[in-house]
Amino acid sequence: MNAQTALKPAKAAPKQVLDAAASCFMEKGYAGTSLDDVARHMGATKGRIYHYFSSKSELLHAVRKRAMEINFAAITPAFDSEEGPVEKLRAMARAHALNMMREQAYQQALFDRLNLHITGGNRADRDVWREEFMSDRRAFEDMFRAVLAEGQASGAFKIRTLSYALHAVITMLNSTISWYRPRADEPENTQAQIADELVNMTLGALGVNT
């Protein structure tokens, strides 16, 4: 109908469902969200959801897939830059930290007891979803892992066990999920400031003095 619809005709309706789902999952968790909740959030009925997604699990899967896409999109530019490991990590970390604060709904779905909730659909679907998800996550982590490894090799980072450091870095950057919520009345640069401090602490954890 409108320009937006015209530009992404195939995506408008499903995206509306995805957004509503992500939002509800954030508020109440996956298991605590009923499809009626999601439908109500859109001002529609369950039928609309089932028209696009054949089960609650598939909906979760789609939300997670999109969340991963968002995450990759956020850090890829920095990852592709020509910087050295310290500056590259700083840029990636900053982008990721900001991304976590901006796209909370999708990110929460990504971290909501993820391993467990894939119960619907048939066994084959579940396995495919899980595999796809694990593989995406591994690919994402590998981007950080590569930079950490490069900095470890060059002596820029002080890292004892790479995988522990990787987990620590990512956990720290993700941490806002559990304690930060955007507020209408906060200063404009709040998110930037939080991101900067998290990034500095992250680098500090790797032995980089700033």
Next chain:
Amino acid sequence: MNAQTALKPAKAAPKQVLDAAASCFMEKGYAGTSLDDVARHMGATKGRIYHYFSSKSELLHAVRKRAMEINFAAITPAFDSEEGPVEKLRAMARAHALNMMREQAYQQALFDRLNLHITGGNRADRDVWREEFMSDRRAFEDMFRAVLAEGQASGAFKIRTLSYALHAVITMLNSTISWYRPRADEPENTQAQIADELVNMTLGALGVNT
């Protein structure tokens, strides 16, 4: 924390229920766990649960309460020591990190979308529980906050915004919840080693070179 708790850490039967519940909540999340699951885990029926806890929410509340007790017990000795902020934080952090790996079941319950699941019981109960839980958590965080503040004042820690640093520290120490699972065949000192590295990175994040 109080005398009663310390002296009678819960009779056998209720503790069996709590353990079973914590274990199930860890595996499937609170919302994904049915009371039948918990009962089956004990080799009993739901009646046993209802004999000691009057609702599912209350059970969750009890599991969380016990988790908090465990957490306080873990860091209190270090907190009460006479060390300076750096060594005191190191000791507390190490104790907490180890605690997170040893008591996963109870800790997972503590972090499972905590704010949301308190739906049963009457309004008054809910408010009491939430208040009690928030207050416990604040008290726990305050122990870390005090040490951070002391180190910030003395110049031992480089901290810009105290609350951000506090969140970062605790998140990092909690992080094993999401990625570490004890394995029968791992070297005996695995948990100690992980704890040590996490503590070092934590101190590094606060500008302490090690």
Next chain:
Amino acid sequence: MNAQTALKPAKAAPKQVLDAAASCFMEKGYAGTSLDDVARHMGATKGRIYHYFSSKSELLHAVRKRAMEINFAAITPAFDSEEGPVEKLRAMARAHALNMMREQAYQQALFDRLNLHITGGNRADRDVWREEFMSDRRAFEDMFRAVLAEGQASGAFKIRTLSYALHAVITMLNSTISWYRPRADEPENTQAQIADELVNMTLGALGVNT
């Protein structure tokens, strides 16, 4: 039966729908078949069905109507012949038995808990359909009844209670519906042989030695 039916046995599109419906009803029963199933069977969507039939019930009704037409067409030539009751019954029975094996899809719809499934549409429609169906069936049975009565009168058949014999004869001839399924690799005359044996047993049941 009437000229219209004989001359325009249904246009192509509606017949395609009917065939698909009959096939699905055979496979999964009426209640177990969704209109999506039928549509998928045609490689189309539900709209096509609704274009020709205004409800699922009406579709069933149409399938049954066509099944009855097929049945009448099968036995009418033999019925109209000048033979005596034994030979006439033999010819009708053989034709009907063969017909049941050849047109299984439509025949199954006819015998699928027929009385029950007429739920859609308005009351008037339902009553009309039921009445029409019962009347068709009675007319069909009456053709057999007439021959049995003639043979009973002439002493050619040993029949105690006519209606019981009628039910027995028709049930026996219909029986292949429950146990016979055409197979690609069966000898060409399999159906003919089954029909012959069923007919002989039917006549035997009426006291005709063959």
Next chain:
Amino acid sequence: MNAQTALKPAKAAPKQVLDAAASCFMEKGYAGTSLDDVARHMGATKGRIYHYFSSKSELLHAVRKRAMEINFAAITPAFDSEEGPVEKLRAMARAHALNMMREQAYQQALFDRLNLHITGGNRADRDVWREEFMSDRRAFEDMFRAVLAEGQASGAFKIRTLSYALHAVITMLNSTISWYRPRADEPENTQAQIADELVNMTLGALGVNT
């Protein structure tokens, strides 16, 4: 509580559910019956059903199992007798024909598009159920098959293809399912008379003149 319950304590409640289910399945078919229907039939709620049967399919399976038990019980005495094939078949046939009229509810479930409705439960359950059912049915048919074979060998029966004759015999004896319904005002010996005539026709179909 009462004597009946005391005598069959483990069975009373489940049997009530089974009877209600059989009755509903007869009236509306399996797919057309909702568990609410069954519950209402008992003056209870669905919970009662699920307390004893874990799915609708399992309920159907249980009804069928019981129906087969009834069928075996009906013909076994005659089968175990010392009679020759003609008299043995006559006795078995009579018992089975009467059984079909007396236990319509359970028998209908047995013949209601049986192959199709096993959709619930997991694949393993389904396969077990189907296998168990097919095996029971085969065992039941084999009892008739043995008598037919004996009579065929001795020349007492004129049978061309044994399996066709077997199907015909059983179909004929089952036929009352489709056309007979007990009525309060029918003469007392109606069922006996129908059974006798069906048996005579069955024997006639096998070339035995009576």
Next chain:
DNA sequence: AATGAATGAGGATTCATTCAT
């Protein structure tokens, strides 16, 4: 003539909770 989107009613299933024992 046909499609895709959307709805709403109904149906299978789960589960916290109550109760008699």
Next chain:
DNA sequence: TATGAATGAATCCTCATTCAT
């Protein structure tokens, strides 16, 4: 102290049907 039976509300999902195009 604990159990088994039963309930009813909630939840996932299906499907006949309508409608705009």
